[in-house]
Amino acid sequence: MTAGLEQSGGHFLGLAFRAIEHGFAETKVLKGIDLEAARGEITCLLGPSGCGKTTLLRLAAGLYDVQAGEISLGDQLLATPGKNPPPEKRPVGLVFQDGALFPHMSVAKNVAFGVEGSQAKVAAADMLEQVGLGGFGDAYPHTLSGGQQQRVALARALAPRPEVLLLDEPFANVDVVLRQRLREETRRILKVQGSVALLVTHDPEEAMDVGDKIAVMSEGLIVQQGSPAALYDHPATAAVAEFLGRGQRFGGQRQGGAVQTPFGLWSAEAFSGDLPATDLLDVVARPDALEARAGGELVVEDIRRAGAISKVFLRNHAGERIAATLTDGDGLAVGQPASVQPLAGRVFAFGA
Structure with a gap:
């Protein structure tokens, strides 16, 4: 202990x-x-x-x-x-945001700082090898890149085990x-x-x-x-759904077995789990849970291509925007009427 x-x-x-x-x-x-x-x-x-x-x-x-x-x-x-x-x-070992290395000490001495006894030099050399800086023991922090400095800080925190x-x-x-x-x-x-x-x-x-x-x-x-x-x-x-995966959050209202959103009427099958019992809903949809399709009441505002998959930004008549994905980058154009189709079980709804 x-x-x-x-x-x-x-x-x-x-x-x-x-x-x-x-x-x-x-x-x-x-x-x-x-x-x-x-x-x-x-x-x-x-x-x-x-x-x-x-x-x-x-x-x-x-x-x-x-x-x-x-x-x-x-x-x-x-x-x-x-x-x-x-x-x-x-x-406890602690790694700060800025590394907080001792500028007057070599890399090896920085790493060995928290290790007691005769094993300090060996422990420092071992940790520098583990973080890919085996040949930098005699260097000083100001000669290293930001990434190298942060690896030294990690090695220093881990050296005392x-x-x-x-x-x-x-x-x-x-x-x-x-x-x-x-x-x-x-x-x-x-x-x-x-x-x-x-x-x-x-x-x-x-x-x-x-x-x-x-x-x-x-x-x-x-x-x-x-x-x-x-x-x-x-x-x-x-809030968690919005925070993880760049979720887009907006209001919705139950209509029978579906949910009316600012971007269309979405069936209950689009939602993960059972819909809340409340009429008013908090809806969160990530861009990768929505497919952009030609034709509809939305308008394509912008298209950002990234390889085989493009992100499409659409707006409704009220000017509200939503992002969706498009697997065929040439299937839509800016200014074209479009719609979004939610993937089954990929949209989240919470009681408002």
């Missing part, structure tokens, strides 16, 4: 947050958070700015004191009100192409390490790409948690 930590009554082997509440002055930032992040899995905290995800991560790191509830790791109590060990007394790795928007400051590669490399390394990994992001695509589990946060609450596939296919709220 790590020095300074107490036994917890829990039996979960990973990182657990129980009834966590936190506030700054009069503002309540976290409102009763319960979350488990398992060993060997990557758990993503996903949500917009101000939802509380970074505050939760900082509580686990020891950068903020727990005000209510408890945080545990297996049978070790990490933090509870009145007992908040500092970061250096916790089995922490039981928990916390990552705060680690890919936010790198370009799009490099970001994708860093996601893949980071996931591979974390899965090999097998520790608890908790990653904060505001990017749904990133969470889907990296995470084994996603906890979607909004206004200090976890509104849904589960595997990426479960959240994508079975969103619990209209």
Whole structure:
């Protein structure tokens, strides 16, 4: 057991947050958070700015004191009100958004910084090999690209073999192409390490790409948690459906066994699961759940071609816009009358 930590009554082997509440002055930032992040899995905290995800991560790191509830790791109590060990007394590694490397130290010394004893140099060399920077030990941070600096930061956090790795928007400051590669490399390394990994992001695509589990946060609450596939296919709220997969949200009204939307009358078969009992509905449709077709009461406003599949933007008589897909890029033209056909079981409806 790590020095300074107490036994917890829990039996979960990973990182657990129980009834966590936190506030700054009069503002309540976290409102009763319960979350488990398992060993060997990557758990993503996903949500917009101000939802509380970074505050939760900082509580686990020891950068903020727990005000209510408890945080545990297996049978070790990490933090509870009145007992908040500092970061250096916790089995935790932290990767910041900007890397936060020491500019006056070489890459090797940066990575070895948190490793005690004679194994520091060996541990640093091993981690640099794992992140693909084996020949950069003598370099200094200012000579590296942004992606290389972030890999050094990851190596530094992992070198002491922490039981928990916390990552705060680690890919936010790198370009799009490099970001994708860093996601893949980071996931591979974390899965090999097998520790608890908790990653904060505001990017749904990133969470889907990296995470084994996603906890979607909004206004200090976890509104849904589960595997990426479960959240994508079975969103619990209209907000989750809209957030994941670039969902388009608009009102609808039941008409017998169908739903009248601003973009046409859609049959009940278009919707995932049973329709809510309410007459007024909150409808969410992703572009890939809709097919654009020639003829109808909508007008093609724009077409964006991307290989074999095109995204078509259409508007109704009221000027409301919706995006759909088109497999034949030459089948429609701007200004042409068109309609959208929802794919069976791919649209979501919630009580308004």
